[in-house]
Amino acid sequence: MQTFDCIIIGAGAAGLMCAATAGQRGRSVAVLDHANKVGKKILMSGGGRCNFTNYDIGPDNYLSANPHFCKSALSRYTQWDFISLVSEHQLAYHEKTQGQLFCDNKAKDILNILLAECDKGSVSIQTGCDIHAITPIEDGPLRYQLATSMGSFSCQSLVVATGGLSIPTMGASGFGYDIAKQFGLKIKARDAALVPFTFKGETLTLCQSLAGVSLPVNITCNDQSFHDSLLFTHKGLSGPAALQISNYWHSGETLAIDFLPGASITQHIEQWRQQGQKASPLNLLSQLLPKRFIQQWVEYQGLNGLMQKELAQWRREDIARLSQALQHWQTIPNGTEGYRTAEVTRGGIDTDGVSSKTFEAKTAPGLYFIGEVLDVTGWLGGFNFQWAWASGYCCGQQL
Numbered sequence: 031m032q033t034f035d036c037i038i039i040g041a042g043a044a045g046l047m048c049a050a051t052a053g054q055r056g057r058s059v060a061v062l063d064h065a066n067k068v069g070k071k072i073l074m075s076g077g078g079r080c081n082f083t084n085y086d087i088g089p090d091n092y093l094s095a096n097p098h099f100c101k102s103a104l105s106r107y108t109q110w111d112f113i114s115l116v117s118e119h120q121l122a123y124h125e126k127t128q129g130q131l132f133c134d135n136k137a138k139d140i141l142n143i144l145l146a147e148c149d150k151g152s153v154s155i156q157t158g159c160d161i162h163a164i165t166p167i168e169d170g171p172l173r174y175q176l177a178t179s180m181g182s183f184s185c186q187s188l189v190v191a192t193g194g195l196s197i198p199t200m201g202a203s204g205f206g207y208d209i210a211k212q213f214g215l216k217i218k219a220r221d222a223a224l225v226p227f228t229f230k231g232e233t234l235t236l237c238q239s240l241a242g243v244s245l246p247v248n249i250t251c252n253d254q255s256f257h258d259s260l261l262f263t264h265k266g267l268s269g270p271a272a273l274q275i276s277n278y279w280h281s282g283e284t285l286a287i288d289f290l291p292g293a294s295i296t297q298h299i300e301q302w303r304q305q306g307q308k309a310s311p312l313n314l315l316s317q318l319l320p321k322r323f324i325q326q327w328v329e330y331q332g333l334n335g336l337m338q339k340e341l342a343q344w345r346r347e348d349i350a351r352l353s354q355a356l357q358h359w360q361t362i363p364n365g366t367e368g369y370r371t372a373e374v375t376r377g378g379i380d381t382d383g384v385s386s387k388t389f390e391a392k393t394a395p396g397l398y399f400i401g402e403v404l405d406v407t408g409w410l411g412g413f414n415f416q417w418a419w420a421s422g423y424c425c426g427q428q429l
């Protein structure tokens with residue numbers, strides 16, 4: 031039997047941060063992971079450059095059945111704390127857009143920082159370790175026993191940092207949710223999020239004909255809007271705008287898309303008419319939007335006839351029809367690409383059963399849940415890692 035003060039299941043972002051924090055406070059820590067390598071999602075994140083945090087982070091950047099749950103940890107370990115940590119390690123980084131911070135070199139630099147921080151304390155990391163069973167015990171201060179492929183372990187504090195369900199090929203599993211259920215916690219409905227949309231029928235044909243085209247849009251669903259780039263793909267819609275709104279979308283719901291955010295096609299047309307523009311409507315629209323997009327779009331919307339008319343002959347209804355098609359397009363996705371490509375899992379362990387200060391389960395003393403396994407989901411842009419760092423650090427302070 032191997033005995034530790036703390037055992038952390040999951041050597042991902044939250045688990046490693048928690049291990050480093052508890053280890054540096056003098057606790058003996060074991061981190062157990064069933065994957066063959068630690069921090070796989072860190073390595074693949076941000077296109078290999080890890081968008082590790084954001085300059086501008088607040089509770090409004092997160093979804094949860096309890097929107098207040100994330101506030102405490104986010105205020106006790108902020109983006110500035112993580113920026114100080116990476117600066118101490120002389121990490122070169124840059125802001126890409128909208129406050130998003132990326133490594134100049136490789137995502138591996140972030141993983142190396144976490145591992146170096148773990149090395150400052152007594153932290154032992156075991157990969158390829160399958161956990162078969164967890165049993166509560168009462169043996170002095172020891173509270174949990176684990177049967178694993180590497181033998182038996184016991185500990186005073188057990189931390190579950192197994193992440194969400196996205197990218198099963200990278201080691202994602204539902205084990206954390208199973209542990210939560212075993213100890214009487216509830217699970218909020220889960221779904222793939224930060225994920226591209228799929229379509230069928232004519233809209234799929236449109237997306238396929240425009241695959242590779244990217245343009246700025248305003249996208250809205252359930253009273254939430256994002257202004258970002260939309261990318262047409264062979265399956266449907268992707269790009270930051272689609273991923274962001276996917277956090278708020280449920281099956282069967284409508285997306286509203288404005289392809290001229292911050293502008294008004296009605297005003298443009300009135301201006302062109304006042305100027306006596308003789309160019310074809312299609313050519314004029316190509317000044318505002320990619321030509322390939324506008325050609326396919328006009329066909330998809332059945333506006334070919336309108337495009338043959340000179341602007342001077344357009345009636346008020348014609349302008350309204352174009353405005354509706356370009357600035358108020360409503361479409362219902364067939365679904366999403368699912369956990370295979372999703373960046374995160376929306377939903378998860380009900381935070382009502384967990385302390386927002388310590389991350390300890392209310393029904394099981396000595397058992398803690400941190401990171402993405404909880405029902406806290408961040409926007410695209412470094413928010414999910416910041417949640418992992420904050421929850422991992424705050425929990426590590428309690429162990």
Ligand SMILES: Cc1cc2nc3c(=O)[nH]c(=O)nc-3n(C[C@H](O)[C@H](O)[C@H](O)COP(=O)(O)OP(=O)(O)OC[C@H]3O[C@@H](n4cnc5c(N)ncnc54)[C@H](O)[C@@H]3O)c2cc1C
Binds near residue numbers: 081415
């Ligand atoms: C492609 C991709 C790109 C992303 N890019 C970004 C980005 O740039 N910025 C950002 O903020 N977020 C990004 N994310 C989201 C971010 O990676 C996660 O939100 C974050 O890693 C969650 O941290 P975690 O520690 O809770 O879980 P994870 O980092 O997923 O770690 C969970 C760990 O638990 C282990 N585990 C799972 N099941 C078991 C089991 N049964 N037994 C033992 N171990 C187990 C896993 O192997 C894994 O090591 C990205 C996600 C993906 C998939």
